[in-house]
Amino acid sequence: xxxxxxxxxxxxxxxxxxxxxxxxxxxxxxxxxxxxxxxxxxxxxxxxxxxxxxxxxxxxxxxxxxxxxxxxxxxxxxxxxxxxxxxxxxxxxxxxxxxxxxxxxxxxxxxxxxxxxxxxxxxxxxxxxxxxxxxxxxxxxxxxxxxxxxxxxxxxxxxxxxxxxxxxxxxxxxxxxxxxxxxxxxxxxxxxxxxxxxxxxxxxxxxxxxxxxxxxxxxxxxxxxxxxxxxxxxxxxxxxxxxxxxxxxxxxxxxxxxxxxxxxxxxxxxxxxxxxxxxxxxxxxxxxxxxxxxxxxxxxxxxxxxxxxxxxxxxxxxxxxxxxxxxxxxxxxxxxxxxxxxxxxxxxxxxxxxxxxxxxxxxxxxx
Amino acid sequence: xxxxxxxxxxxxxxxxxxxxxxxxxxxxxxxxxxxxxxxxxxxxxxxxxxxxxxxxxxxxxxxxxxxxxxxxxxxxxxxxxxxxxxxxxxxxxxxxxxxxxxxxxxxxxxxxxxxxxxxxxxxxxxxxxxxxxxxxxxxxxxxxxxxxxxxxxxxxxxxxxxxxxxxxxxxxxxxxxxxxxxxxxxxxxxxxxxxxxxxxxxxxxxxxxxxxxxxxxxxxxxxxxxxxxxxxxxxxxxxxxxxxxxxxxxxxxxxxxxxxxxxxxxxxxxxxxxxxxxxxxxxxxxxxxxxxxxxxxxxxxxxxxxxxxxxxxxxxxxxxxxxxxxxxxxxxxxxxxxxxxxxxxxxxxxxxxxxxxxxxxxxxxxxxxxxxxxxxxxxxxxxxxxxxxxxxxxxxxxxxxxxxxxxxxxxxxxxxxxxxxxxxxxxxxxxxxxxxxxxxxxxxxxxxxxxxxxxxxxxxxxxxxxxxxxxxxxxxxxxxxxxxxxxxxxxxxxxxxxxxxxxxxxxxxxxxxxxxxxxxxxxxxxxxxxxxxxxxxxxxxxxxxxxxxxxxxxxxxxxxxxxxxxxx
Numbered sequence: 061x062x063x064x065x066x067x068x069x070x071x072x073x074x075x076x077x078x079x080x081x082x083x084x085x086x087x088x089x090x091x092x093x094x095x096x097x098x099x100x101x102x103x104x105x106x107x108x109x110x111x112x113x114x115x116x117x118x119x120x121x122x123x124x125x126x127x128x129x130x131x132x133x134x135x136x137x138x139x140x141x142x143x144x145x146x147x148x149x150x151x152x153x154x155x156x157x158x159x160x161x162x163x164x165x166x167x168x169x170x171x172x173x174x175x176x177x178x179x180x181x182x183x184x185x186x187x188x189x190x191x192x193x194x195x196x197x198x199x200x201x202x203x204x205x206x207x208x209x210x211x212x213x214x215x216x217x218x219x220x221x222x223x224x225x226x227x228x229x230x231x232x233x234x235x236x237x238x239x240x241x242x243x244x245x246x247x248x249x250x251x252x253x254x255x256x257x258x259x260x261x262x263x264x265x266x267x268x269x270x271x272x273x274x275x276x277x278x279x280x281x282x283x284x285x286x287x288x289x290x291x292x293x294x295x296x297x298x299x300x301x302x303x304x305x306x307x308x309x310x311x312x313x314x315x316x317x318x319x320x321x322x323x324x325x326x327x328x329x330x331x332x333x334x335x336x337x338x339x340x341x342x343x344x345x346x347x348x349x350x351x352x353x354x355x356x357x358x359x360x361x362x363x364x365x366x367x368x369x370x371x372x373x374x375x376x377x378x379x380x381x382x383x384x385x386x387x388x389x390x391x392x393x394x395x396x397x398x399x400x401x402x403x404x405x406x407x408x409x410x411x412x413x414x415x416x417x418x419x420x421x422x423x424x425x426x427x
Numbered sequence: 428x429x430x431x432x433x434x435x436x437x438x439x440x441x442x443x444x445x446x447x448x449x450x451x452x453x454x455x456x457x458x459x460x461x462x463x464x465x466x467x468x469x470x471x472x473x474x475x476x477x478x479x480x481x482x483x484x485x486x487x488x489x490x491x492x493x494x495x496x497x498x499x500x501x502x503x504x505x506x507x508x509x510x511x512x513x514x515x516x517x518x519x520x521x522x523x524x525x526x527x528x529x530x531x532x533x534x535x536x537x538x539x540x541x542x543x544x545x546x547x548x549x550x551x552x553x554x555x556x557x558x559x560x561x562x563x564x565x566x567x568x569x570x571x572x573x574x575x576x577x578x579x580x581x582x583x584x585x586x587x588x589x590x591x592x593x594x595x596x597x598x599x600x601x602x603x604x605x606x607x608x609x610x611x612x613x614x615x616x617x618x619x620x621x622x623x624x625x626x627x628x629x630x631x632x633x634x635x636x637x638x639x640x641x642x643x644x645x646x647x648x649x650x651x652x653x654x655x656x657x658x659x660x661x662x663x664x665x666x667x668x669x670x671x672x673x674x675x676x677x678x679x680x681x682x683x684x685x686x687x688x689x690x691x692x693x694x695x696x697x698x699x700x701x702x703x704x705x706x707x708x709x710x711x712x713x714x715x716x717x718x719x720x721x722x723x724x725x726x727x728x729x730x731x732x733x734x735x736x737x738x739x740x741x742x743x744x745x746x747x748x749x750x751x752x753x754x755x756x757x758x759x760x761x762x763x764x765x766x767x768x769x770x771x772x773x774x775x776x777x778x779x780x781x782x783x784x785x786x787x788x789x790x791x792x793x794x795x796x797x798x799x800x801x802x803x804x805x806x807x808x809x810x811x812x813x814x815x816x817x818x819x820x821x822x823x824x825x826x827x828x829x830x831x832x833x834x835x836x837x838x839x840x841x842x843x844x845x846x847x848x849x850x851x852x853x854x855x856x857x858x859x860x861x862x863x864x865x866x867x868x869x870x871x872x873x874x875x876x877x878x879x880x881x882x883x884x885x886x887x888x889x890x891x892x893x894x895x896x897x898x899x900x901x902x903x904x905x906x907x908x909x910x911x912x913x914x915x916x917x918x919x920x921x922x923x924x925x926x927x928x929x930x931x932x933x934x935x936x937x938x939x940x941x942x943x944x945x946x947x948x949x950x951x952x953x954x955x956x957x958x959x960x961x962x963x964x965x966x967x968x969x970x971x972x973x974x975x976x977x978x979x980x981x982x983x984x985x986x987x988x989x990x991x992x993x994x995x
Contacts, residue, residue: 112895132898139899145892149914158910159900203896210901 063088064109064214064246069118071104078104079115080270091240091247092275093257096267097293097426102250103218105267109248110216111135122214135214138207138245142219144199146191152178152202153187159210177205180239197228204236208243215240217249221256229253233260254294258282266290288336288413292424297338297411298383299420304333311407318379322355325407334415343409344385346373346393346401354404357383361399371395375403447904451815457808458828462835462872465850466691469842472849473688476681483681494682498670502689505666508582509650512589513643516597519590519743522736524601525627529610540983542740545748546595547979549933551949552968553748554656555956557588559965560750562660564764565757580662587747588660589650594744597646604638605631645837648694652839654936655949659956668841668936675845675940684849687842694837751972755965772962783963786951791970794947797863798931801870805878805927810920813882814908820887829883832876844869844937862943869937874927881926885919886912918985925982929975 064086071079094102107113111132181201265275285291306313359377416423560566562576616626654668674683762770819825851859859865935949955964
């Protein structure tokens with residue numbers, strides 16, 4: 061089973077650097093997602109792996125073989141397109157069996173494989189339909205079946221669920237992962253939808269402005285994002301700007317705007333350095349029964365929003381900063397706008413980063 | 428497990444790259460040889476025979492510099508006609524384009540088809556029709572009881588003929604351009620208080636400025652180069668293309684070459700000016716005439732304007748173009764004036780001792796033969812060229828080829844024919860003398876750009892994802908082309924085929940220059956008119972118009988109705 065390696069791959073379009081010295085190792089049988097905002101280079105990277113785009117620099121290895129000069133049709137990959145690319149002048153059957161027929165398989169084998177993959181996506185009773193008779197979800201299933209019909213062990217997916225509506229999307233992504241895992245394929249999936257990435261992937265490679273910033277499992281990416289951008293892009297976070305006031309063996313004390321201090325269980329920075337503290341909403345509790353050692357911040361409720369099994373509470377601190385907290389329904393409490401509350405969180409649960417050079421707003425931006 | 432990238436694989440790769448290069452070279456060579464080289468040869472012929480040319484034109488022992496003077500006058504006439512025609516075309520064409528792009532009404536499709544009608548009429552038949560309508564006693568004059576026709580052959584009729592012939596082009600390109608402007612801008616202007624006419628003048632017009640100028644220049648060059656229709660309505664006057672034809676027929680080659688070179692240079696020069704001007708010309712935006720323009724936009728004046736536009740279209744373009752049909756009907760069984768059977772079309776064509784029906788049949792066969800061969804050549808070499816252009820769109824090659832393709836369209840057909848005559852004939856390679864194959868070559872040169880441009884635009888519109896999908900599924904480039912690209916662009920290819928066939932069928936100007944003893948139908952029409960067998964000529968025109976019109980309808984059907992659009 062093949063693995064895929066990218067070594068120092070770069071691609072420019074005119075003066076725009078689309079892919080900036082990207083190196084990636086994708087393990088055999090792994091489901092990796094390339095995640096990032098629009099324009100971050102993830103689709104270009106995928107296309108370079110497929111051979112549809114040629115890199116300006118760097119090497120691409122598939123199964124240990126250098127494929128830079130190997131044309132698309134010989135790389136043995138399956139590709140699923142965002143806009144389906146299902147051939148409009150062929151039926152579902154003709155589309156799905158296109159690959160096998162091109163490879164010159166015997167009629168029996170073509171039929172066998174065709175039916176097999178169509179059963180896998182549950183479209184075996186639509187084989188004579190033309191694309192203009194199918195729904196978008198069905199079209200993408202055809203695209204998927206077609207891509208795996210030749211038995212390629214690598215599946216590349218370019219925003220495969222992007223053109224589908226929300227419900228279809230959430231169903232199909234589960235089917236996708238199930239299919240890929242049952243066939244033992246190595247998959248690279250491109251998306252800008254963070255939730256989608258978390259659901260389908262073994263590992264996620266987050267890209268921004270042509271570079272890979274972090275490659276990790278969804279859990280680790282969520283719990284240990286490498287920089288402020290990731291802390292914001294993956295999951296949600298509130299940000300507090302502050303200065304380090306004191307550092308001892310295990311903790312640091314940070315003073316935020318307005319004078320309040322918080323204690324965090326990290327000692328990464330020196331006294332006097334400017335830092336950013338990121339807090340995930342689920343770690344911020346409101347008016348919890350006092351535990352020693354918890355950080356406390358005071359503020360007023362700005363807005364509340366009922367989400368389902370929790371309520372999202374936006375609290376404006378005395379110093380003007382905004383923090384988002386999650387109040388589980390199970391607590392049975394209600395907060396009113398204007399109410400004064402105390403927010404609490406454990407020192408362990410805060411993420412700290414050096415204050416970004418370009419300013420916080422720029423560092424968080426999706427551009 | 429590491430797989431070695433085998434030597435075999437690398438060889439196959441290089442072979443494939445190599446064969447693609449060979450393919451491309453063949454396609455490019457065809458293009459250069461058939462189209463560009465003869466034109467360049469024309470220039471080089473003049474330069475290498477400078478002394479001879481000089482003598483013929485400026486210092487002839489008998490006529491002195493009479494030819495130069497004549498050349499002067501004919502070029503001047505061509506320019507005057509072209510300028511007037513362009514201005515009139517824009518004035519009457521813009522409102523029509525407006526109607527077609529912004530209105531929606533019951534008979535719109537019908538009007539749309541009618542606009543294309545003059546395109547279906549071969550130029551010689553068109554000229555003949557114009558002459559009949561304006562200049563013979565059977566035409567418009569008969570309504571007023573005038574014996575000899577409203578206009579006589581000459582500049583006025585040339586202008587009328589050129590207007591009829593260029594009208595569809597200008598309306599089509601203006602329509603496309605106006606449609607390309609987001610109507611939202613006009614709405615925005617109107618919510619801000621501008622009446623629709625002001626919105627049009629200050630918003631839409633500037634936005635279509637480049638296209639308008641290009642359209643105007645193309646109309647100008649087309650009029651400049653028109654030969655076939657002009658032949659029939661010129662009388663004793665001669666435009667530049669006609670002079671080329673005349674001198675060629677007199678075998679006065681050097682001055683014909685000189686004149687040909689001049690008109691080509693002018694046409695190409697204008698072509699490049701088009702791009703330059705398109706960027707810099709400015710419309711008066713500042714002047715605001717709220718009251719006048721508000722008035723013009725109101726219902727009554729608007730309806731009047733629309734009515735006028737359609738009336739002008741009918742009376743100056745459509746009916747004159749098709750008048751041959753009426754004439755042929757009137758004169759079918761005999762003269763409507765004297766009743767004499769011998770003057771009737773039926774007699775002249777079928778019963779007269781000179782067996783015109785046979786000539787017509789033979790010419791029809793010749794025309795069809797030629798057009799078929801030409802279309803096959805265009806398909807074989809034009810489709811790969813279109814592919815080449817589309818694949819190299821981003822690189823300079825694509826742009827250069829696209830610009831070069833405009834040259835045969837812009838230069839006068841007579842000059843195109845003449846350069847082919849020089850290059851392939853006795854003054855050049857000596858491979859072909861006037862006759863069937865030379866006509867084929869000339870027609871190919873004239874129609875090839877249409878095929879390529881049509882196919883290229885279809886290929887460009889094809890989403891690349893289909894071809895990419897096929898490649899990811901393992902199909903080699905030629906397979907992809909055969910199973911995906913070709914089927915999906917078939918309507919466009921068929922449209923290009925019809926366009927090429929129709930144009931070749933109606934080609935007159937260049938054909939006359941290279942015709943030997945063979946006859947195509949358009950040339951036959953010219954001959955019969957010269958021999959004053961007008962009803963017979965009318966009949967031949969009708970036959971040709973009928974065939975062309977059917978083909979034209981097919982063309983529209985293919986380009987508009989049959990659209991394999993993906994669901995997305």
